[in-house]
Amino acid sequence: MEGSKMSEWTGERVLVTGGASFIGSHLVEDLVAAGADVRVADDFSSGEKVNLESVRDDVEIVSGNLKHWEFADEATKDVDTVFHLAADHGGRGYISSYPANCATNMALDNIVFETAALNGVDRITFASSACTYPTDIQQERRRLSEDMVSFDERGGAYADEVYGWAKLMGERSLQAYHEQYGIDASSVRIFTAYGPRENETHAIVALMAKAYAEQDPFRIWGDGEQTRNFTYVRDITRALRLASENITDATPVNAGISRYVTINEAAQAIFERLNWEPSEIEYMTDKPVGVRHRAADTTRAEELLGWEPQYTLEEGIENTLDWYVNNRDKAYVQENLETLLHER
Secondary structure, X not given: OOOOOHHHHOOOEEEEEOOOOHHHHHHHHHHHHOOOEEEEEEOOOOOOHHHHHHHHHHEEEEEOOOOOHHHHHHHOOOOOEXXXXXXXXXXXXXXXXXXXXXXXXXXXXXXXXXXXXXXXXXXXXXXXEHHHOOOHHHOOOOOEOHHHOOOOOOOOOOOOHHHHHHHHHHHHHHHHHHHHHOOEEEEEEEOOEEOOXXXXXXXXXXXXXXXHOOOOOEEEEOOXXXXXXXXXXXHHHHHHHHHHHHOOEEEEEEEOOOOOEEHXXXXXXXXXXXXXXXXXXXXXXXXXXOOOOOOEOOHHHHHHHOOOOOOOHHHHHHHHHHHHHHHOOHHHHHHHHHHHHHOO
């Protein structure tokens, strides 16, 4: 809990939507450790109850679809703080293939915000995304700062696919609820999170699955020189907590490392950790890869939250790969690899 005010959460009644998900379950663990009284709302479409195993006796779990008003109303009752992470999402292949699914996030976000407001919730922290940033400025190495998105200037927004537009509208909606209802609000733009419990539709775990299954030739989408700033999940959850503690006016902050990491570099680090190397790499240039380069300017997070990443890429990959190998049967991954890579 370094860097966080542990006492602030003691006895706080907290709802984590999507709390059985990859990021959500880590956040729930952090909040329980800090003394919060936590409720998890999840439809378990991608989240899993096993993710909450370590805190099962310490949290309330309610199962349902937050796009349904009655369930959202019930979930947000008697709560002080909401961390809103629930969303229909996946890796690049998923958001490219299922834009309509991703568009439903706009309804989901507004129902959660409205029911929270009507139930007198004090503060809401929204899990936003680096996909809110204009795509045309990400063809070269240029770190993304929060002021590169504007709701006040004509042409100030140009998000990444429908998923990015939905996240951007989520930010704007939350700002509106802050303005109208006086709710303390914050948005954290998450940059390429990875870690234990993430599924194989996301880049780092997809690479791990293919290497663990000893895929040869090893397939990499694109030419492998596209970059991301892979950010370890525990750094992300700390940013979410700090944003909730320190920001009240819906100001968005980035949570990501500033290092550009190519897909080829990430794959190589995984090969080394597994002590395995493919005889050939096949570059699949017909696959969706998204923007060319993406890394975060974290100046605002440092200034407003005192936040900067604590985990190196090497530490994060080691932790994640250890979890993956210990929790996945090799024969199963080999047999079901294509399904795992494309379904959330």
